[in-house]
Amino acid sequence: MSINYSHLKAFHAVATQGSFTKAAASLHLTQPTLSDHVSALEERYAVKLFKRHGRGVILTAMGRSLLELTRRQYAMEVETKQLLSSSQGMLSGQLRIAADSPFLIMPLVKEFSSQHPGIRLGMNFGNTQWVIKQLLEGQVDIGIMPEPGHDARLISIPFRKDDIIFFVGKGHPWAKRRNVALAEIEDQRLIIREAGSYTRLLFEQELHRQTIVSQHVLEIGSSEGLREAVALGLGVGIIQAGELTLDNRIQPVFIRDTKLQVIEHLVCLKEAKMVPIIKAFIDKITPL
DSSP states (O other), X not given: OOOOHXXXXXXXXXXXXXXXHHHHHHXXXXXXXXXXXXXXXXHHHTOOOEEEETTEEEEOHHHHHHHHHHHHHHHHHHHHHHHHHHTTTSOOEEEEEEESOHHHHHHHXXXXXXXXXXXXXXXXXXXXXXXXXXXXXXXXXXXXXXXXXXXXXXXXXXXXXXXXXXXXXXXXXXXXXXXXXXXXXXXXXEEEEOTTOHHHHHHHHHHHHTTOOOOEEEEESSHHHHHHXXXXXXXXXXXXXXXXXXXXXXXXXXXXXXXXXXXXXXEEEGXXXXXXXXXXXXXXXXXX
């Protein structure tokens, strides 16, 4: 009994995107047509692959097992296409990257793009939890983030160490100081990323360890927004030192009595590691 490829492709799209509406748009199908494809697959094999959950869907146990297979199948399909394309002497295709910050990844992307002009690059940015979710749902090929945790489905390659530091606007009193003690943040408004940011988690764990309480906190959902808030004098930000690119509106301030360090990782799905385009990007980094 052969499997209808269109039905399997419809299942994979819904499973990775968590929504019939999003999946239909990605496959350029109407939602009723997509629903018919999934229903036909379920009816043919007398299985239930999804449960409705609010405006989205969640996978059943059978659905989760099937998704593991379709992920490997489509990774192999991409790898096959890229291998055949590489026989023409130049890699081609698309590489989708998700990162926690644009400031650390852009130099690497620039170098990779100049060496592989036939590859279309797509980039999105979010916190560590979001990047991992994008990888596991098959929305991106490579993630760049600190401390991805331990997930058997992922391969993680550490490649960069970076210190966490404060930074302030030029008009802030700390702008005239090279360093401060960590406890001095108690008297300042702290500007931090949203929950899910590993830099925030590491910093808050250290505050708790030293019983330091920051009374005034402003939470901002992007590294670019955080930078703008600090530049405008709204408070003291925390950032990886390598993210602090040239900007004459802001000033780094080091933490003299505490060393907080982040290790950046390149992360991808295990089955995708040898896909030619992904492997070419991995080969650009030097592991620690």
